[in-house]
Amino acid sequence: MNEILEQTLLYDFYGELLTEHQKEIYEQFVLEDFSLSEIAEQAGISRQGVHDLVKRCQKTLEGYEEKLHLVEKFLSVRKKVDQIGEILTEYEREEKDPGEMAARIRKISDMIIEEL
Amino acid sequence: MNEILEQTLLYDFYGELLTEHQKEIYEQFVLEDFSLSEIAEQAGISRQGVHDLVKRCQKTLEGYEEKLHLVEKFLSVRKKVDQIGEILTEYEREEKDPGEMAARIRKISDMIIEEL
Numbered sequence: 001m002n003e004i005l006e007q008t009l010l011y012d013f014y015g016e017l018l019t020e021h022q023k024e025i026y027e028q029f030v031l032e033d034f035s036l037s038e039i040a041e042q043a044g045i046s047r048q049g050v051h052d053l054v055k056r057c058q059k060t061l062e063g064y065e066e067k068l069h070l071v072e073k074f075l076s077v078r079k080k081v082d083q084i085g086e087i088l089t090e091y092e093r094e095e096k097d098p099g100e101m102a103a104r105i106r107k108i109s110d111m112i113i114e115e116l
Numbered sequence: 117m118n119e120i121l122e123q124t125l126l127y128d129f130y131g132e133l134l135t136e137h138q139k140e141i142y143e144q145f146v147l148e149d150f151s152l153s154e155i156a157e158q159a160g161i162s163r164q165g166v167h168d169l170v171k172r173c174q175k176t177l178e179g180y181e182e183k184l185h186l187v188e189k190f191l192s193v194r195k196k197v198d199q200i201g202e203i204l205t206e207y208e209r210e211e212k213d214p215g216e217m218a219a220r221i222r223k224i225s226d227m228i229i230e231e232l
Contacts, residue, residue: 068129082229102214102217113194
């Protein structure tokens with residue numbers, strides 16, 4: 001996974017555990033793609049201060065993921081739900097045997113339930 | 117949802133964010149169903165101390181849920197995956213139209229993807 005996507009996912013899941021100030025700066029840097037200098041100027045802190053804050057936020061978010069693994073879990077569930085979609089598409093396009101389609105979907109949905 | 121189930125789910129999701137000591141006491145009380153007095157005796161702290169610690173853990177776990185809503189999300193996804201299972205069972209038992217089954221499953225799996 002590329003770094004920006006990873007940071008965005010971590011922020012989606014755990015961002016609410018940051019302080020308001022951290023969230024504001026972090027969003028500007030990761031989601032809105034402002035430069036450190038631009039953020040520093042706007043927030044009235046040093047460029048280095050912004051840099052340190054962003055690094056600290058990343059470490060905090062990664063720490064939550066190391067403990068809870070919720071991003072990992074949700075990506076795995078999403079992948080399986082995508083597979084269900086693909087099986088349905090195959091069936092619709094090629095008129096595959098519906099019994100086989102049902103059995104394959106059953107297997108995946110059981111795996112999702114185990115994972116949740 | 118009953119209280120024990122709710123506390124268990126909260127602990128499943130956010131328990132790793134408690135300290136080792138908190139986890140030990142909280143598990144004995146909520147998961148293993150020991151009494152406050154039994155835990156107090158074993159841990160060498162007062163009954164009131166155990167009570168306060170358990171309450172504080174509950175508040176901490178509830179605080180995470182208020183911010184992240186991951187248990188709520190998980191329950192909602194699980195409900196939808198269960199619905200997919202029910203649709204498959206209906207199809208298998210009553211030989212419902214496979215095209216209709218596929219369309220219904222598609223709708224639910226799309227809803228899950230949106231939610232994840």
